[in-house]
Amino acid sequence: MKAKGGKPQGYRAIREDVLQRIRSGKWKPGAAVPGEIELAEEYGVARGTANKAMRELVEQGYLERKRKSGTRVRSSPLRAARFAIPLIRDEIEANARYGYKLLVREEVAADDVLRDRLALKAKTRLLHLLCLHLADDAPYAVEERWINLATLPEAAGVDFLSVGPNEWLVQRVPFTDVKLEFSAELPPPHVSVVLQSTVAPSLLAERTTWLNGNSVTYMRLTFKPGYRLATQY
Amino acid sequence: MKAKGGKPQGYRAIREDVLQRIRSGKWKPGAAVPGEIELAEEYGVARGTANKAMRELVEQGYLERKRKSGTRVRSSPLRAARFAIPLIRDEIEANARYGYKLLVREEVAADDVLRDRLALKAKTRLLHLLCLHLADDAPYAVEERWINLATLPEAAGVDFLSVGPNEWLVQRVPFTDVKLEFSAELPPPHVSVVLQSTVAPSLLAERTTWLNGNSVTYMRLTFKPGYRLATQY
DNA sequence: AAGTGGTCTAGACCACGGG
DNA sequence: CCGTGGTCTAGACCACTTT
Numbered sequence: 001m002k003a004k005g006g007k008p009q010g011y012r013a014i015r016e017d018v019l020q021r022i023r024s025g026k027w028k029p030g031a032a033v034p035g036e037i038e039l040a041e042e043y044g045v046a047r048g049t050a051n052k053a054m055r056e057l058v059e060q061g062y063l064e065r066k067r068k069s070g071t072r073v074r075s076s077p078l079r080a081a082r083f084a085i086p087l088i089r090d091e092i093e094a095n096a097r098y099g100y101k102l103l104v105r106e107e108v109a110a111d112d113v114l115r116d117r118l119a120l121k122a123k124t125r126l127l128h129l130l131c132l133h134l135a136d137d138a139p140y141a142v143e144e145r146w147i148n149l150a151t152l153p154e155a156a157g158v159d160f161l162s163v164g165p166n167e168w169l170v171q172r173v174p175f176t177d178v179k180l181e182f183s184a185e186l187p188p189p190h191v192s193v194v195l196q197s198t199v200a201p202s203l204l205a206e207r208t209t210w211l212n213g214n215s216v217t218y219m220r221l222t223f224k225p226g227y228r229l230a231t232q233y
Numbered sequence: 234m235k236a237k238g239g240k241p242q243g244y245r246a247i248r249e250d251v252l253q254r255i256r257s258g259k260w261k262p263g264a265a266v267p268g269e270i271e272l273a274e275e276y277g278v279a280r281g282t283a284n285k286a287m288r289e290l291v292e293q294g295y296l297e298r299k300r301k302s303g304t305r306v307r308s309s310p311l312r313a314a315r316f317a318i319p320l321i322r323d324e325i326e327a328n329a330r331y332g333y334k335l336l337v338r339e340e341v342a343a344d345d346v347l348r349d350r351l352a353l354k355a356k357t358r359l360l361h362l363l364c365l366h367l368a369d370d371a372p373y374a375v376e377e378r379w380i381n382l383a384t385l386p387e388a389a390g391v392d393f394l395s396v397g398p399n400e401w402l403v404q405r406v407p408f409t410d411v412k413l414e415f416s417a418e419l420p421p422p423h424v425s426v427v428l429q430s431t432v433a434p435s436l437l438a439e440r441t442t443w444l445n446g447n448s449v450t451y452m453r454l455t456f457k458p459g460y461r462l463a464t465q466y
Numbered sequence: 467a468a469g470t471g472g473t474c475t476a477g478a479c480c481a482c483g484g485g
Numbered sequence: 486c487c488g489t490g491g492t493c494t495a496g497a498c499c500a501c502t503t504t
Contacts, residue, residue: 023407035470046494067471068502076320076403087309170309174256182462184417184434201417201434229415279475300482300490
């Protein structure tokens with residue numbers, strides 16, 4: 001345990017001070033907050049220092065700033081939760097022994113659903129993978145993945161037997177846009193069989209990745225029933 | 234539509250330039266990146282300007298920086314998805330007419346589950362609410378909420394008939410910590426009845442809110458079957 | 467027109483951490 | 486030790502927005 005008893009110094013001191021006044025209700029939602037110049041004088045620092053403090057509070061969703069009209073406490077705090085999206089491997093290894101199995105590897109032509117989701121032309125070839133992630137030898141999540149071979153031809157030469165597609169992609173392939181969706185589903189039979197689960201709702205995470213307007217990959221990650229995705233902020 | 238054709242100026246130019254070099258693979262994961270001084274000279278700007286550009290890239294998860302050893306491209310980009318968590322009302326009003334109904338309002342004693350989750354003493358009184366959020370008169374989500382009256386006695390005097398607890402709380406009550414969890418559940422009967430749904434998996438969002446170590450409220454939000462929580466980054 | 471935040475500069479000192 | 490990033494300063498000009 002680090003002793004963090006000492007009060008923050010510099011711009012952090014200002015940031016925490018202002019935050020304290022917001023949390024305590026001293027500065028209420030919608031209320032105006034002193035400007036940078038005034039704050040800088042109050043704390044005896046340069047304007048740039050006060051600026052940095054206020055900018056961080058804007059970024060954290062506590063303040064709104066507009067030129068000329070000044071700074072205000074956000075009326076309904078735009079709380080943005082930041083989910084860390086670790087490699088599944090890392091998530092499992094935090095508490096258990098990680099295992100990985102490749103179940104299916106095949107080249108396929110895109111069907112209508114995939115063509116739509118990945119914005120593909122008619123005959124585009126995809127690499128389809130079905131993988132199982134295990135924690136202490138028990139099924140943890142099933143990964144269904146399609147990789148666009150038009151964008152990523154080099155994927156055709158990888159066997160994915162020992163390294164999962166997630167890890168392979170993240171290390172080698174840059175991307176510019178990601179769409180992430182969560183929903184609750186009853187897994188289809190070919191997934192629930194692999195999860196060794198009876199009929200029970202599963203959390204489904206879907207991720208579609210793009211590179212400069214070209215689709216790279218689409219992934220469906222079905223977690224075992226009872227899985228909880230948690231964050232704290 | 235704004236025409237954003239013009240290339241970014243100042244520190245943004247540096248940020249986008251460096252990002253481009255990462256995304257194009259010119260600078261690979263794990264590789265060292267020029268230091269601030271070098272970058273500043275390259276672009277003919279002050280060191281502080283280069284610093285600002287690099288800091289933003291760290292924050293976005295693209296770079297790692299350490300004193301003395303310098304700046305590197307993150308080997309596996311720490312992709313953090315930022316979920317905006319709007320008031321349900323705003324989420325619905327983006328596409329439909331919002332409706333709200335209070336179904337249950339009662340003071341209760343905390344049971345074991347709630348005592349554990351909210352870290353309560355034995356006899357703490359809670360305000361229990363059951364609410365329905367509607368989109369164009371169709372059930373959209375069911376909100377079950379418990380408010381800690383020890384922390385928030387003033388909530389006992391609010392009827393919550395026209396203003397939902399979510400909106401009331403967010404406007405008036407500051408908080409310091411939030412725990413947010415997502416899972417897939419088969420809703421219990423008293424929830425599925427209200428959702429007018431047959432037996433189908435629902436996405437469940439649970440949020441526990443704290444103020445300086447004291448629990449404020451616990452909420453279970455059950456979305457209608459088929460709901461998708463989406464984010465883009 | 468004028469006020470407020472956004473950005474930049476040139477220079478400085480400090481803190482961390484690898485050698 | 487000493488190089489690199491972290492922070493700060495005092496001053497400046499600019500951009501946006503309201504008056």
